Amino acid sequence: QKEVEQNSGPLSVPEGAIASLNCTYSDRGSQSFFWYRQYSGKSPELIMSIYSNGDKEDGRFTAQLNKASQYVSLLIRDSQPSDSATYLCAVNDQAGTALIFGKGTTLSVSS
Amino acid sequence: NAGVTQTPKFRILKIGQSMTLQCTQDMNHNYMYWYRQDPGMGLKLIYYSVGAGITDKGEVPNGYNVSRSTTEDFPLRLELAAPSQTSVYFCASSYVGGIGDTQYFGPGTRLTVL
Numbered sequence: 011q012k013e014v015e016q017n018s019g020p021l022s023v024p025e026g027a028i029a030s031l032n033c034t035y036s037d038r039g040s041q042s043f044f045w046y047r048q049y050s051g052k053s054p055e056l057i058m059s060i061y062s063n064g065d066k067e068d069g070r071f072t073a074q075l076n077k078a079s080q081y082v083s084l085l086i087r088d089s090q091p092s093d094s095a096t097y098l099c100a101v102n103d104q105a106g107t108a109l110i111f112g113k114g115t116t117l118s119v120s121s
Numbered sequence: 122n123a124g125v126t127q128t129p130k131f132r133i134l135k136i137g138q139s140m141t142l143q144c145t146q147d148m149n150h151n152y153m154y155w156y157r158q159d160p161g162m163g164l165k166l167i168y169y170s171v172g173a174g175i176t177d178k179g180e181v182p183n184g185y186n187v188s189r190s191t192t193e194d195f196p197l198r199l200e201l202a203a204p205s206q207t208s209v210y211f212c213a214s215s216y217v218g219g220i221g222d223t224q225y226f227g228p229g230t231r232l233t234v235l
Contacts, residue, residue: 053211053226098163111163
């Protein structure tokens with residue numbers, strides 16, 4: 011059973027702080043890794059994708075991938091109340107045809 | 122482009138009733154997917170399609186059926202609705218479905234079975 015594990019949270023950080031979200035996956039053959047943000051009652055929207063080991067930065071967001079440790083993380087710098095949402099980690103299966111999602115981590119940013 | 126659209130937004134069914142959830146995309150994507158999301162859970166894949174006329178089961182296909190007669194449409198059929206099918210259903214699409222391809226999600230259908 012291929013799995014993606016995330017801490018459910020909630021993760022609470024003050025405005026302006028760095029939020030760190032973590033994800034581990036079981037399938038060593040996975041090659042694509044995604045972070046989706048989901049506001050309450052809304053559909054998931056892609057915020058970051060990463061395919062190779064190391065860091066990938068996009069504005070206030072940095073994704074980090076370590077395939078040897080089967081670990082993906084998302085850092086949100088200068089966190090804003092509008093970042094309060096559930097963050098879903100998703101990993102491609104080996105065939106590349108489907109995404110396997112974690113249960114999500116709920117982030118709460120207080121002003 | 123409207124992207125991925127789903128109808129209806131909300132629906133209440135009685136046990137044993139049937140219904141079809143509609144999904145349409147206007148991005149000319151080959152791959153389409155149906156997921157369900159239960160409260161506090163991630164998304165579980167129900168069925169997916171790699172192109173018109175081709176469908177395959179995902180992780181939780183029991184109680185559902187799909188068809189794909191056109192590139193744009195991918196309806197999900199619930200036969201004999203059960204309370205366990207109470208969930209939020211998301212349709213998604215992607216261009217090639219391969220490694221690295223991004224999936225785009227519709228707004229979801231919230232289904233309650235009583």
